[in-house]
Amino acid sequence: MPAPKWLQIAKNEYRIHTSRIRKIRPYFPYMAIGLLAVYVAFIAPTFVNLFIGDFFSLFGLPPSLPPEVATAIVAAIMQIILFMIFFYFIILPITYTLKEVQTGQLEIFLAAPIKPGDVLLGEFLGVVPFYTIAVAVIAGSFIALLNPLALDMAQMTIIIIIFAVTFLSALWIGTVIAATLRTRLGKTARGKDIGRALALVIALPMIAIMYAVMGGGLIQALVDPGTSEMVRAVLGLLPSSWGAEVIVGFALNPGNISAIWLETLARFGGLIIFFLAALGLGAKVANRAYSLETITFAASRAKPDGSFYKTVKYLGGGGPFGTLLVSVFKDYSRRLENLSKIFYMVGIAVLMSIFFGIGDPEGALLMPQFILPILASFVVGEVTLRGKETLFIYKKTPSGVARLVKARLLHGWLVVLPITAVIIAVSSILTPQTTFFSLLTYAGIVVLYLAAVVAFVLGLSLVNPAFSDKSGNYMINQMITIFAIPNGLFLIPLIVLGRAFDFGLLHVLCYVTIPLSWLVGIVFLYLGKRRLSRIE
Amino acid sequence: MKVVIRTDKLSKHYGKGGGIKAVDELDLEVYEGETFGLLGPNGAGKTTTVRLLNCIIKPTSGTATVNGYDILKKETDVKRVTGLLAESPGLYEKLSANEFLEFMGALYDVPSNILHERINDLLKLFGLHERHDQLLEGYSRGMKQKILIASALIHDPPILFFDEPTSMLDPRAALMVKDLIKKLADTASKTIFICSHILPIVEELCDRIGIINQGRLIALGTVPEIIAQTKTKTLEEAFIAVTGGVEEKELLAWREQKGASA
Numbered sequence: 097m098p099a100p101k102w103l104q105i106a107k108n109e110y111r112i113h114t115s116r117i118r119k120i121r122p123y124f125p126y127m128a129i130g131l132l133a134v135y136v137a138f139i140a141p142t143f144v145n146l147f148i149g150d151f152f153s154l155f156g157l158p159p160s161l162p163p164e165v166a167t168a169i170v171a172a173i174m175q176i177i178l179f180m181i182f183f184y185f186i187i188l189p190i191t192y193t194l195k196e197v198q199t200g201q202l203e204i205f206l207a208a209p210i211k212p213g214d215v216l217l218g219e220f221l222g223v224v225p226f227y228t229i230a231v232a233v234i235a236g237s238f239i240a241l242l243n244p245l246a247l248d249m250a251q252m253t254i255i256i257i258i259f260a261v262t263f264l265s266a267l268w269i270g271t272v273i274a275a276t277l278r279t280r281l282g283k284t285a286r287g288k289d290i291g292r293a294l295a296l297v298i299a300l301p302m303i304a305i306m307y308a309v310m311g312g313g314l315i316q317a318l319v320d321p322g323t324s325e326m327v328r329a330v331l332g333l334l335p336s337s338w339g340a341e342v343i344v345g346f347a348l349n350p351g352n353i354s355a356i357w358l359e360t361l362a363r364f365g366g367l368i369i370f371f372l373a374a375l376g377l378g379a380k381v382a383n384r385a386y387s388l389e390t391i392t393f394a395a396s397r398a399k400p401d402g403s404f405y406k407t408v409k410y411l412g413g414g415g416p417f418g419t420l421l422v423s424v425f426k427d428y429s430r431r432l433e434n435l436s437k438i439f440y441m442v443g444i445a446v447l448m449s450i451f452f453g454i455g456d457p458e459g460a461l462l463m464p465q466f467i468l469p470i471l472a473s474f475v476v477g478e479v480t481l482r483g484k485e486t487l488f489i490y491k492k493t494p495s496g497v498a499r500l501v502k503a504r505l506l507h508g509w510l511v512v513l514p515i516t517a518v519i520i521a522v523s524s525i526l527t528p529q530t531t532f533f534s535l536l537t538y539a540g541i542v543v544l545y546l547a548a549v550v551a552f553v554l555g556l557s558l559v560n561p562a563f564s565d566k567s568g569n570y571m572i573n574q575m576i577t578i579f580a581i582p583n584g585l586f587l588i589p590l591i592v593l594g595r596a597f598d599f600g601l602l603h604v605l606c607y608v609t610i611p612l613s614w615l616v617g618i619v620f621l622y623l624g625k626r627r628l629s630r631i632e
Numbered sequence: 633m634k635v636v637i638r639t640d641k642l643s644k645h646y647g648k649g650g651g652i653k654a655v656d657e658l659d660l661e662v663y664e665g666e667t668f669g670l671l672g673p674n675g676a677g678k679t680t681t682v683r684l685l686n687c688i689i690k691p692t693s694g695t696a697t698v699n700g701y702d703i704l705k706k707e708t709d710v711k712r713v714t715g716l717l718a719e720s721p722g723l724y725e726k727l728s729a730n731e732f733l734e735f736m737g738a739l740y741d742v743p744s745n746i747l748h749e750r751i752n753d754l755l756k757l758f759g760l761h762e763r764h765d766q767l768l769e770g771y772s773r774g775m776k777q778k779i780l781i782a783s784a785l786i787h788d789p790p791i792l793f794f795d796e797p798t799s800m801l802d803p804r805a806a807l808m809v810k811d812l813i814k815k816l817a818d819t820a821s822k823t824i825f826i827c828s829h830i831l832p833i834v835e836e837l838c839d840r841i842g843i844i845n846q847g848r849l850i851a852l853g854t855v856p857e858i859i860a861q862t863k864t865k866t867l868e869e870a871f872i873a874v875t876g877g878v879e880e881k882e883l884l885a886w887r888e889q890k891g892a893s894a
Binding site: 203 | 689718739740
């Protein structure tokens with residue numbers, strides 16, 4: 097009798113995901129299980145004992161808590177953690193699918209005698225082993241944290257099942273949504289673009305929760321009995337919290353499961369029923385999730401140029417260069433992926449302002465040094481990503497290379513600098529004691545700095561061109577932008593000059609960071625232009 | 633002669649109120665053992681027809697039978713008797729040729745005692761046996777096409793659908809695919825349904841052809857019959873005559889505009 101189809105598909109998925117380790121594939125499960133066992137039995141307990149103080153201080157809790165109190169706090173944190181696992185495992189397959197929406201393999205499945213439910217189940221089971229590793233690490237760490245309570249075997253087993261069911265439910269929901277989105281988005285270029293745009297911004301709620309935990313006092317609110325009720329009531333609506341409530345019950349009644357058997361049965365049972373219902377519903381929607389039916393034939397149409405593009409053309413001198421600049425703008429802004437990157441960075445900046453409040457007006461200058469170069473990298477760092485052929489169009493035309501560099505630089509400035517000014521203005525306004533003059537000064541300083549960073553990133557992207565966002569060069573350029581610029585041009589001079597000459601933040605920015613960044617920017621831009629002329 | 637594919641007013645419409653007719657009341661018969669070519673310009677409805685006949689999508693109206701099975705009622709049976717080489721299929725690039733064919737065989741329930749031998753035979757036939765354990769990502773386009781053809785043959789179906797089998801290939805690989813299709817038709821007695829817009833391929837390989845345009849079948853018969861019907865001299869002329877083309881005098885009309893030259 098042939099093996100079930102879902103098993104064949106799961107096996108296939110497993111093979112795809114382990115193709116890089118084909119030589120050790122037969123031993124991989126044993127190695128993974130062995131390593132995880134060592135982690136849960138030895139490494140996690142040791143690690144927890146060593147770093148429990150740092151762990152609490154990360155969440156703004158006093159490090160020298162007695163074990164019983166610490167464990168009670170951990171139980172409260174559990175609700176947040178399980179919620180985050182739940183959310184994370186829902187968005188993970190969605191993000192993975194949306195980054196590169198492909199429907200090619202769908203045709204293989206749809207042409208074969210297989211039920212869509214088998215495909216869905218197979219795709220899901222094929223990736224479960226890999227996600228299980230992450231969950232085992234998280235679950236192992238929490239069991240180590242709960243060790244001082246001396247929970248009995250039954251309680252420990254139920255906790256492990258809670259972790260497994262929460263994660264499996266979330267992953268299943270994520271897989272079903274991902275399959276449905278793939279079908280809806282994968283057939284058109286516009287759909288694929290929407291997918292890539294969503295893949296990035298979908299992580300923002302998760303980041304918001306993380307920032308709320310780290311800097312927003314969410315954990316303190318949960319531990320405090322007075323304020324925790326509302327947060328817990330809201331989170332209690334989610335199935336992830338039903339399991340967390342069971343764990344909290346165990347933490348309060350260690351070794352005595354019979355004292356809370358009714359609550360345990362209701363919540364644990366609820367979680368299991370939710371999982372089974374999700375499985376059933378997912379299997380039902382599988383028919384819709386796997387389809388090659390064309391959804392729309394409507395092609396995106398370009399509208400006549402409005403006042404925005406007319407202004408851009410005017411800024412570009414009106415003539416052929418103005419037209420070129422407008423074309424660069426259109427090509428950039430009609431990709432939702434690019435707009436979502438801008439939205440993402442603005443979102444991060446806003447979340448940081450909310451959860452990591454800025455104490456004084458100069459503090460408003462600090463955050464942009466680290467965040468905004470990434471925005472510059474998103475905007476101008478993609479200059480070569482469409483491939484050599486696009487660059488050759490410019491190389492073929494008279495003075496094409498110079499005009500491309502000029503157009504991309506202007507484009508970068510016109511996109512990045514207004515956003516920078518607004519972010520600085522808003523974060524300065526949120527800061528007490530900010531005057532209108534200081535607001536203007538700070539916005540001017542950061543805009544001047546970012547203008548140089550845009551030039552540098554553009555130059556760097558041409559010196560070290562990346563022809564796909566998966567290329568190593570793209571990663572290197574991103575890393576240089578994210579780490580080398582803020583540290584090399586700002587943080588290190590601040591530390592060195594601050595110690596040697598008692599330079600403040602504003603002095604370093606005005607006398608060192610800005611001149612240095614302009615120097616580096618101009619040099620790289622020149623080198624980038626030369627390199628572009630020689631690209632073959 | 634036994635009819636193995638029969639369509640009966642087969643239609644597939646899209647858009648509001650079914651305004652876009654991808655396939656429109658298609659009536660067609662393909663006989664057992666023949667190589668049939670469906671010819672048409674881009675967007676004519678060739679791929680949609682193949683997808684309908686392989687039960688990948690459902691018709692808006694009408695129906696069809698494939699090897700006697702109704703595409704609306706006997707989906708699984710239809711899928712078992714057909715092999716499909718899709719126009720732009722997704723290949724699992726992180727699998728080796730062996731693994732991919734093993735997977736495809738499992739999807740079509742090929743018993744494992746037969747499967748491995750068949751994979752070996754197919755890989756030898758396509759000259760890829762030496763590379764059986766290499767990941768497909770390292771294969772050339774022609775080699776990938778060979779693997780996809782092998783995957784369409786893995787369950788040894790009596791009916792094969794080839795959607796644009798040579799459009800992405802260089803002349804050498806295209807010649808190989810052409811020879812293979814000939815061999816399958818002549819020695820393995822397969823019924824072959826080819827979709828293409830490359831006229832010489834269809835002309836050389838097909839016993840009969842149908843020309844489809846805007847979802848409607850506008851010509852049907854052997855190549856000489858179609859040339860005679862259209863009162864032309866070649867298949868190319870016949871194709872242009874029935875599907876429409878740009879008039880010679882229109883070709884350079886743009887140059888007559890004032891200031892057109894740089």
